[in-house]
Amino acid sequence: MSYDECYIKSVMRTIPDWPEPGIQFRDITPLFKDPKALRMIADSFIQRYIDSEITHIASIDARGFLIASxxxxQLNIPLVLVRKKGKLPGETVYEEYKLEYGTASVEMQIDAVTDGDKVLVFDDLIATGGTVLAACSLIKQLGGEVIEAAALIDLPDLQGSARIQDAGVPVHALMAYEGL
Known part of the structure; x- marks a missing residue:
């Protein structure tokens, strides 16, 4: 584990049994109160993508917005938003995905990406992968190409990153936490 990862993990906190019993919630909000940690995170992603072919970052509602922006x-590329259905003005496309109990949906504005755009999908955390896969589907519907999915945290025991990779999208996460 690198110094940066150790430091970032030391700033984050785990909240047991939230939002329901048995869940170990990985709370990233303390990172935004620690300029050193936030700079480490942002710099890591900037260095990874500074010479890449990506033309847009599609960020998922809502904590992902904070880092992706x-x-x-810093990369001087557009940030486009993937939000819960009903939160974006204007004409949108949406995609439903399955949750453990029920479904949810996300949407993008129809002019967010177009043919030939090379898009990085960004979220704060990858759990089951449903939200990221729905975002990838929307980007493809609009003519964009998903280059990679990135997140601050991966929860590999929930198999989300594996599902995303099985769909043909590479995954990059700064750190992983075992267990739920």
């Missing part, structure tokens, strides 16, 4: 700004 810094990265998009």
């Amino acid at each position: 810094i990265v998009a700004y």
Whole structure:
């Protein structure tokens, strides 16, 4: 484990039994109060993508927006939003995906990406992968190409990153936490 990863993990906190019993919630909000940790995170993603072919970052609602906006700004590329259905104005496309109990959906504005755009999908955390896969589907519907899915945290025991990779999308996460 690198110094950066150790430091970032030391700043984060785990909240047991939230939002329901048995869940170990990985709370990233303390990272935004620690400029050193936030800089480490942003710099890591900026360095990874500075010479890449990506033309857009599609960030998933809502914590992903906070980090992705810094990265998009530093890379001088557009940030486009993937939000819960009903949260974006104008004409949108949406995609439903399965949750453990029921379904949810995300949407993008129809002009967010177009043919030939090379898109990085960004979220704060990959759990089951449903939200990222739905975002990838929307990007493809709009003519974009998904280059990679990136997240601050991967929860590999939930198999989300494996599902995303099985769908043909490479995954990059700064750190992983075993267990739920």
